[in-house]
Each structure stands twice: as structure tokens, then as C-alpha cells.
Amino acid sequence: xxxxxxxxxxxxxxxxxxxxxxxxxxxxxxxxxxxxxxxxxxxxxxxxxxxxxxxxxxxxxxxxxxxxxxxxxxxxxxxxxxxxxxxxxxxxxxxxxxxxxxxxxxxxxxxxxxxxxxxxxxxxxxxxxxxxxxxxxxxxxxxxxxxxxxxxxxxxxxxxxxxxxxxxxxxxxxxxxxxxxxxxxxxxxxxxxxxxxxxxxxxxxxxxxxxxxxxxxxxxxxxxxxxxxxxxxxxxxxxxxxxxxxxxxxxxxxxxxxxxxxxxxxxxxxxxxxxxxxxxxxxxxxxxxxxxxxxxxxxxxxxxxxxxxxxxxxxxxxxxxxxxxxxxxxxxxxxxxxxxxxxxxxxxxxxxxxxxxxxxxxxxxxxxxxxxxxxxxxxxxxxxxxxxxxxxxxxxxxxxxxxxxxxxxxxxxxxxxxxxxxxxxxxxxxxxxxxxxxxxxxxxxxxx
Amino acid sequence: xxxxxxxxxxxxxxxxxxxxxxxxxxxxxxxxxxxxxxxxxxxxxxxxxxxxxxxxxxxxxxxxxxxxxxxxxxxxxxxxxxxxxxxxxxxxxxxxxxxxxxxxxxxxxxxxxxxxxxxxxxxxxxxxxxxxxxxxxxxxxxxxxxxxxxxxxxxxxxxxxxxxxxxxxxxxxxxxxxxxxxxxxxxxxxxxxxxxxxxxxxxxxxxxxxxxxxxxxxxxxxxxxxxxxxxxxxxxxxxxxxxxxxxxxxx
Ligand SMILES: Nc1ncnc2c1ncn2[C@@H]1O[C@H](COP(=O)(O)OP(=O)(O)OP(=O)(O)O)[C@@H](O)[C@H]1O
Ligand SMILES: [Mg+2]
Numbered sequence: 001x002x003x004x005x006x007x008x009x010x011x012x013x014x015x016x017x018x019x020x021x022x023x024x025x026x027x028x029x030x031x032x033x034x035x036x037x038x039x040x041x042x043x044x045x046x047x048x049x050x051x052x053x054x055x056x057x058x059x060x061x062x063x064x065x066x067x068x069x070x071x072x073x074x075x076x077x078x079x080x081x082x083x084x085x086x087x088x089x090x091x092x093x094x095x096x097x098x099x100x101x102x103x104x105x106x107x108x109x110x111x112x113x114x115x116x117x118x119x120x121x122x123x124x125x126x127x128x129x130x131x132x133x134x135x136x137x138x139x140x141x142x143x144x145x146x147x148x149x150x151x152x153x154x155x156x157x158x159x160x161x162x163x164x165x166x167x168x169x170x171x172x173x174x175x176x177x178x179x180x181x182x183x184x185x186x187x188x189x190x191x192x193x194x195x196x197x198x199x200x201x202x203x204x205x206x207x208x209x210x211x212x213x214x215x216x217x218x219x220x221x222x223x224x225x226x227x228x229x230x231x232x233x234x235x236x237x238x239x240x241x242x243x244x245x246x247x248x249x250x251x252x253x254x255x256x257x258x259x260x261x262x263x264x265x266x267x268x269x270x271x272x273x274x275x276x277x278x279x280x281x282x283x284x285x286x287x288x289x290x291x292x293x294x295x296x297x298x299x300x301x302x303x304x305x306x307x308x309x310x311x312x313x314x315x316x317x318x319x320x321x322x323x324x325x326x327x328x329x330x331x332x333x334x335x336x337x338x339x340x341x342x343x344x345x346x347x348x349x350x351x352x353x354x355x356x357x358x359x360x361x362x363x364x365x366x367x368x369x370x371x372x373x374x375x376x377x378x379x380x381x382x383x384x385x386x387x388x389x390x391x392x393x394x395x396x397x398x399x400x401x402x403x404x405x406x407x408x409x410x411x412x413x414x415x416x417x418x419x420x421x422x423x424x425x426x427x428x429x430x431x432x433x434x435x436x437x438x439x440x441x442x443x444x445x446x447x448x
Numbered sequence: 449x450x451x452x453x454x455x456x457x458x459x460x461x462x463x464x465x466x467x468x469x470x471x472x473x474x475x476x477x478x479x480x481x482x483x484x485x486x487x488x489x490x491x492x493x494x495x496x497x498x499x500x501x502x503x504x505x506x507x508x509x510x511x512x513x514x515x516x517x518x519x520x521x522x523x524x525x526x527x528x529x530x531x532x533x534x535x536x537x538x539x540x541x542x543x544x545x546x547x548x549x550x551x552x553x554x555x556x557x558x559x560x561x562x563x564x565x566x567x568x569x570x571x572x573x574x575x576x577x578x579x580x581x582x583x584x585x586x587x588x589x590x591x592x593x594x595x596x597x598x599x600x601x602x603x604x605x606x607x608x609x610x611x612x613x614x615x616x617x618x619x620x621x622x623x624x625x626x627x628x629x630x631x632x633x634x635x636x637x638x639x640x641x642x643x644x645x646x647x648x649x650x651x652x653x654x655x656x657x658x659x660x661x662x663x664x665x666x667x668x669x670x671x672x673x674x675x676x677x678x679x680x681x682x683x684x685x686x687x688x689x690x691x692x693x694x695x696x697x698x699x
Contacts, residue, residue, distance in 0.1 A: 391522060391538075392540065395525075396523075397523050397612070414542040
């Protein structure tokens with residue numbers, strides 16, 4: 001009986017929610033309390049998705065649902081030094097650090113910003129009308145049980161609100177670290193970025209495990225890019241190899257706005273990233289880039305939805321995956337072009353490089369086009385390295401091993417070259433190189 | 449000095465014999481031209497010399513710089529100064545031309561015991577070679593051969609040759625697809641790179657390039673064999689008479 005099973009799986013979450021509500025929830029405003037209560041009900045009603053759900057066809061949540069994740073205990077032994085390698089060296093911009101989902105002021109820096117900017121912890125901004133107005137706007141709880149679960153438990157994350165025409169010179173760095181815990185823990189970070197008309201900023205959102213243990217990160221990031229605004233978001237997922245990482249990144253783009261998301265995924269046993277980008281004003285331009293590197297039994301799933309609601313918008317989507325071991329990758333890319341959205345230009349590619357004969361990738365483009373004067377293209381490739389290319393490199397003096405390494409790096413670089421922050425790009429190149437050399441494991445871990 | 453000595457070379461692909469007994473000797477300081485009808489085995493010969501794994505040598509021998517060439521892996525041949533400008537250069541996504549060229553130079557330098565070049569040192573050499581062959585650096589930051597026009601790919605092969613400074617270069621139809629100016633530039637580059645201790649084999653369909661790169665010997669390859677060899681005038685004769693009169697000899 002699927003319904004009973006669902007109730008069993010959601011019951012521990014409901015119990016924990018009620019325990020928290022009985023405790024300290026009175027500190028939050030009434031609207032949020034009500035929103036959370038609705039959200040937990042929605043989560044219980046929806047339950048964990050099963051593979052019978054088209055959107056979860058290739059990703060089973062059985063193992064996730066079987067773990068009893070509990071709210072984490074706070075740890076205050078995370079040092080700035082242990083976080084250095086996850087941050088841009090010497091950067092003078094905003095730095096928001098969260099440990100097990102909670103903002104840690106002593107590890108964070110917020111330099112002086114132009115007037116009218118609000119940048120900091122979401123928990124500190126629950127009284128703000130802007131938060132109340134926008135929270136959940138791009139990510140309704142009814143759409144996805146994990147979003148509902150996030151809303152129910154979300155008590156912190158990054159909040160960035162830029163007034164019209166403000167330009168942040170340095171990227172906003174947001175780092176979420178998970179520490180060792182006695183029990184498998186869960187955190188539900190919630191981020192909200194609002195860029196008013198003509199504002200512009202870069203964001204680097206990183207998820208890092210300072211443990212090899214199992215835990216759940218269930219995060220939601222909402223980004224509102226108003227008319228003429230520009231947001232360039234980068235995302236690096238380096239969770240523990242035993243972790244579960246469930247993420248939603250939803251954006252809404254206004255007239256003549258620009259949005260870019262480049263997402264690099266290396267960690268977690270199971271990683272699922274739902275990305276939606278909605279083009280709601282003419283002249284918008286949005287790009288989604290992704291690179292995933294998986295090995296052993298890792299499972300990575302990207303589910304993207306790009307909606308063209310109005311005419312004259314461009315969207316681009318480039319996802320490359322490198323798979324080794326027995327890993328498994330899923331990519332579904334849906335592009336919806338509404339009847340009004342004439343002159344849409346949309347391009348999607350998903351390339352999967354299989355380094356092992358046991359790795360498997362599924363790629364599913366899905367075009368729903370209701371307008372007639374549009375250009376939508378998609379392409380996917382899947383397979384091992386090109387033997388002719390290996391030979392060509394050998395004929396120029398590289399040995400077969402070096403040739404393979406160079407080609408594999410090149411495949412990853414196709415995405416990394418799109419990273420416009422030079423220091424970040426450099427770090428990601430190193431990450432890619434280390435991944436290829438497999439020399440990266442075990443660094444910077446805290447003892448349990 | 450003999451650089452390359454091919455004796456009775458037979459090679460097949462997928463069990464089908466393509467080269468059926470090639471004999472060819474190339475000495476230092478020489479330029480040889482190989483001509484012949486489509487499908488006669490010219491590129492196969494180049495690929496066999498490069499060490500392409502699809503081709504199986506079934507008979508005969510190839511000696512390069514006194515070594516058995518067939519004992520060497522493709523990269524060892526390259527490091528020993530053998531260079532093939534391919535008829536169909538392969539596109540390599542994600543790697544810029546500059547990075548690729550530096551990797552190739554360094555692979556060869558490492559072999560020779562020279563220090564590897566960093567990007568700045570390499571760029572200096574690259575600029576110098578680009579000047580020698582009269583090109584700008586517009587293709588250097590694009591992925592290797594990816595989306596290059598036919599002529600650009602050929603020029604890129606010559607640039608690699610200029611940078612790698614081979615002892616023996618085999619140019620497989622490098623002149624096809626080049627415009628007249630580029631053809632002169634390529635020929636000029638080959639001539640500039642000529643030294644008494646290296647040699648060039650030009651595989652071509654056209655007499656035109658041989659007016660610039662004057663060969664010491666011209667060979668006709670038909671049906672997997674060299675059916676005629678001669679001086680530079682043979683190329684002119686072929687231009688006039690075609691190959692039919694020679695095909696009979698090959699059968
Ligand atoms: N990989 C392969 N598999 C099967 N047949 C092949 C392969 N490579 C070459 N051949 C065949 O071998 C023969 C010789 O081909 P090759 O490319 O050497 O000719 P060529 O003399 O270079 O011709 P062209 O002047 O057109 O370049 C042709 O019949 C070709 O179809
Ligand atoms: Mg040929």
C-alpha cells in the first residue's frame with residue numbers, strides 16, 4: 001500500500017516538526033509559523049516521490065527515506081582555517097558561513113555595502129516585508145515535497161536584497177558546511193536573492209562536508225532578477241560521499257535581465273538538483289551550465305525546467321558529465337515555450353563522458369513548444385573518449401594516459417571556461433584535476 | 449644518412465589488404481613526393497607510419513633512424529621526430545590550440561631531457577613560429593581544430609610541424625583545401641624548415657605545390673604499391689597523362 005508507506009516515511013519528520021514547534025517557534029512571526037505548518041502538511045500529503053513519478057523515474061529515494069535524519073546539534077569547533085580551501089582566497093567581499101544550516105557570525109564577513117542593501121542571514125530578516133512577499137514565490141511548496149519539507153524546517157540561509165541599480169563588485173560567497181554528528185543529521189538551508197531593477201551581483205554558493213558520514217542537505221535557493229538586473233550564480237557541491245544532497249534553484253527573470261547559473265557537482269551518494277528558470281520579461285537572457293563528476297556508486301540527477309512565457313528571450317543550457325566506476329547520471333531538460341513566446345531562442349546540450357563500462361547516463365530532453373516562430377535545439381552525446389582524438393594526441397608525442405587525461409580535462413573545461421570569476425575558475429580547475437587524479441579525498445575533515 | 453627505409457611493406461585494415469609491398473627510402477636532406485589515384489593507399493601508408501592501431505602490418509619492415517619503427521608506440525615515434533600532417537586532422541573539444549601545442553612540445557622536450565616550457569616561455573616560441581609562417585594568433589585560443597575550416601585545419605598542421613621541428617615530416621594532402629596564398633605560405637614554411645639533416649614527404653594530387661617545394665624524387669602509388677618513381681618531371685607527366693597508363697602496371 002503506497003499511502004501507508006508514505007505515512008511511515010514522513011511520520012518522523014512530522015514528529016520532529018511538532019517538537020520544534022512546541023519549543024522555540026514562537027520567536028518567528030505568525031505568517032511564517034502558518035507557512036511552515038501548511039508546508040509540513042503538504043509534505044505529509046505528498047510523501048517522498050517514487051519512481052512511478054515521471055520526474056523521478058530514474059532516481060529512487062528508497063535509501064534516503066529509510067534513514068532517520070534528525071536535526072543537527074550545533075558545533076562551534078569549525079575554524080576559519082579549515083574553511084580557507086572552500087573560499088576565494090583573500091576576497092574582500094561578503095562571506096556568509098553556515099554550519100549545519102545555522103549562520104555563524106564569527107566565521108562570516110559583511111563589509112560595508114551600498115545604501116539600501118540587505119545582506120546576511122535569512123533568520124535575521126524574517127520580520128522583513130520583502131522576505132514575506134517573496135519567500136516561496138518561485139518555489140511553491142505544492143510542486144515538490146522537498147521544497148515543502150524545506151519550508152517547514154527552514155530556519156536559516158542567505159538573504160540578499162539589492163535595491164535598484166546597485167552593483168556589487170565582489171562575489172557574495174555563501175558556504176554551507178556539515179560537520180560530523182552522532183546521528184545522521186539534516187539541514188534545510190533556504191536562500192533568497194532579490195535583485196531589483198538594474199542591480200547586479202555574483203554569487204558563489206558552496207556545500208561542503210567536513211565529514212565522511214551520512215547526512216541530508218535539502219536546500220532551496222530562490223532568485224528574483226528584476227528588469228535589467230543581472231545575477232551570475234555559481235554553485236559547488238562537495239558534500240560527503242555518503243551524503244544526500246537535494247537542491248532546488250529557481251529563478252525568475254524580468255525584462256532585459258540576465259541570469260547565469262553554473263553548477264559543479266562532485267559530492268554526495270545521491271544528489272538531485274531541480275533547477276527552474278522562468279523567463280517572464282521580454283529580452284531576458286538565461287544560461288544554465290552544469291558539470292558533474294561522479295565515481296563509484298554515486299548517483300547524480302539534474303532536472304531542469306526552462307519556461308519561456310514571453311517573446312524575445314534566449315536561453316542556453318550546457319551540461320557535461322564525467323562518469324567513472326558504477327556511477328549513474330540522469331539529466332532531464334524540459335523547455336516550455338508558451339503560445340505568446342514568439343522569437344524564443346533556446347539551446348540545450350547534455351554530453352556524458354563514460355570512463356567506465358559500468359557507468360550509466362540517461363539524458364532526456366523534453367520540448368513543449370506552443371509557439372510557432374521559435375528556434376529550439378537540443379543535443380546529447382554519450383560515450384567513451386574518442387579513440388581518434390587519443391591517437392591524434394599520441395601522434396604529437398603524448399602517451400595514451402596523458403592523452404586520455406588531457407581529453408577528459410578538456411571535456412570538463414568546456415563548462416569551467418564559462419566561469420567568469422578567475423579565482424573561482426582556478427579553484428574549480430584544480431578540483432577537476434584532483435578529481436581526475438583522485439588525490440583529493442580525505443582533506444580538511446573534522447574528526448567525529 | 450638514411451632516415452627511413454621501408455621494405456616490402458604490407459598492411460591491412462579489417463583483414464583487407466591495402467598496402468601490398470611498398471619499398472621506399474628517404475635520406476636526410478631530401479624531399480619526396482607521393483602521388484597516386486584516390487584510394488590507392490597513400491593515407492594508409494601515412495597512418496601506418498604514424499602507428500594508427502586500426503592498421504595491421506602483415507609483412508615487411510620499416511626502419512626509422514636505425515630502429516624498427518613498428519616496435520615504437522605512436523608517441524615514441526613522434527618524440528623521435530616523426531611527424532605526420534594528417535589529411536583529416538581530428539577536432540578536440542575543450543582544449544585550446546595553445547594548450548595542446550604546449551603539451552606536445554613538452555612531451556617531446558621531456559623525452560630529450562630538456563626542461564618543460566611554462567605558458568609564457570611557450571607563447572614566446574609560438575609567436576616566433578607564427579611569424580615564420582606569417583599567421584596571427586587568432587586560432588590559438590580556440591579548441592583544437594573544432595569548427596576550423598578545411599584550410600585552417602591544414603594550416604594548423606603546418607604550425608604544429610613548425611613548432612615540433614621534426615626530422616621526418618609526412619604531409620598528407622596538406623595542400624588540398626588551401627587557397628593560393630595559403631598554399632604559397634605552406635610551401636614557403638616547408639622550405640624554410642628544410643635542413644640538411646631532415647626530410648619531407650609530400651603526398652599530393654597536384655603538381656602545383658611541387659612547383660614551390662621541389663621534390664628530389666616523385667613516386668606513384670597505385671593499388672597499394674609504388675608503381676613508378678622518377679625525378680620532378682614525373683609530376684608534370686602525371687599532370688598531363690593521368691594515372692591510367694600506370695594502373696596497368698600495378699594490376
Ligand atoms: N579504416 C578503414 N576501414 C576500411 N577501409 C579503409 C580504412 N582506411 C582506408 N581504407 C581503404 O583503403 C583504401 C586506401 O585508402 P587511403 O585513404 O589510404 O587512400 P588514399 O590514397 O589516401 O586516397 P585519397 O587520395 O582519396 O586520399 C581505400 O579503399 C579505403 O577505402
Ligand atoms: Mg588520402
